[in-house]
Amino acid sequence: MASGQQLAKHNLEQFRTWRATQTDEDFLQIIHLGRLKRVEIAKAIGCGKSALTQNPGLRAEIDALESELRNRSILPPVVEAAHTPTDQSREYNISATRLTRNDHRSARLEQENIELKARIRELERRLARFGELSETLAEMGVMPR
Template sequence: MATEKGVNGTEKALQNLSAFQTWVATQSDEDFTQITFRGQLNRGEVAKAIGCGKSALTQNPALKDALKLLEDNLRGKGILPPEAETAKGHNDKPKQYDNTANRRAMDSNRLSVLEAENIELKAKVKELEGKLERFGELSETLSEMGFMPR
């Protein structure tokens, strides 16, 4: 049973690679431009076009290599942007967990709330100072006219 599954998996991998190569041959540079996402081809769109799951693009070594080669060729033609220096050597390395990211996000949200509140309070103070100045002048005028005791 296990060997039968392996054959089917291998056959499926070859079918996906063949479908990918056929798809690439039918695409124009403009077609590739339309499915560009964050500096690379949109994996979901590629998988949909060749009729496989997105996981096949990373788990099938031949398909993964063919996709990488295609993207490198598209970069050479200027259709895709050049790969960032930081991305070149770290494709297969897992991203290091940042335990402070959540705290930084919360602090950033709190900071923006406080900044907005600060702006509102400054406007309120300015408005109240204007009113106080007007009422001070009115009080002084009334006092000079004798309507209010000094």
Template sequence: MAVSKGQNGAQVAQNNLEIFSGWAAAQSHDDFIQIINRGKLNRRDIAAACGFGTSVFSQNKNVRAALKKLEDRLRADGVLPPIAVKATDKESKQYDNSSRKIAKLASHNGNLERENIELKAKVKLLEAKLERFCELNETLAEMGFMQR
């Protein structure tokens, strides 16, 4: 909401607080459920309903406090989900960047094992062919037919 002629910033802030308080009082639990986004009330929807910008929630400390109080009350009533407690630094799991490396190496290892099995099968096939031709070569040598 733009500053009207004859109103200073404090008066606009007070006016926005009154508009927000009136809007919040007029809403039911079902109305609040409709505007929940990520466990909080959707600021854009509230601002549109009240007729001011979303910047009011960050710039007007009274509106910000009233919104927090409203959300706390709605959490107590079970309309909003409870706030998730963040783990402390000691409890949080450290990111293990070696797990990606290990997965890549495991994949590479599987590929190498598959290739090794294929090559062993090929070697056995070629050894069998070589054995057949060695016997043929010996037979020809015994008969006196040597290839040059």
């Protein structure tokens, strides 16, 4: 069984090999929210996602790769988060909350309505088919039990 340090070195080597084989197009395929998808990197190098955050060498190499990709305009630039003043408390608006809740409920009901209409059409189609079968059997003199 390999030690943690050996696994860390192995994962770092796997990452370096993977990085060397990737093209700009490959990197474009795994961008999510302005960063490379960590899950995809972990799959590609054959390690757990936690190794990408717990292995300082690997983490530093991924950060360096992302910086390089930003410099080459493959990844978007980092934007500082907007700061909102937290010392001003906002008044709770019950009508806005109610409207939001009603909008969600309305969307859910519309979706359910669409699904039920499709189910009704399918059942009506089946009923029509079995109605014709029942008529044919009655004409032939064979009545189902």
